[in-house]
Amino acid sequence: MRVELARIVAAVALLLVLGGAPGCSGMPSGKLYPIRGEVVSIAAARNEIVLHHEAIAGFMQGMTMPFPVANRDLLEGVEPGDRVEGVLLVEGARYALVSLAEIPKPTPTAAAS
Numbered sequence: 001m002r003v004e005l006a007r008i009v010a011a012v013a014l015l016l017v018l019g020g021a022p023g024c025s026g027m028p029s030g031k032l033y034p035i036r037g038e039v040v041s042i043a044a045a046r047n048e049i050v051l052h053h054e055a056i057a058g059f060m061q062g063m064t065m066p067f068p069v070a071n072r073d074l075l076e077g078v079e080p081g082d083r084v085e086g087v088l089l090v091e092g093a094r095y096a097l098v099s100l101a102e103i104p105k106p107t108p109t110a111a112a113s
Ligand SMILES: [Cu+2]
Pocket: 053, 060, 061, 062, 063, 064, 065
């Protein structure tokens, strides 16, 4: 009797632990945000690019700031003055551009948003 009760308590406790863990910790917490802006400068030696970026919905207002890039190759082919768009990965206090590409021509329809 006492042993069985202990087993039930243990099983319920295990279920609670398993049910409560996902989403709290141990899972990747990274969020991806689309980002768009203009290249201000490039510091390839530091794997960094300074963007004058538009507002990033749910993350930050438009501003000029440096972004680390996940891969130096992302900096190839972009120059100061280029309009670019990409994807920003945010994990806690850390962030990095994981995608970046020049926008060939800003069209009226694309600029509407
Ligand atoms: Cu910013």
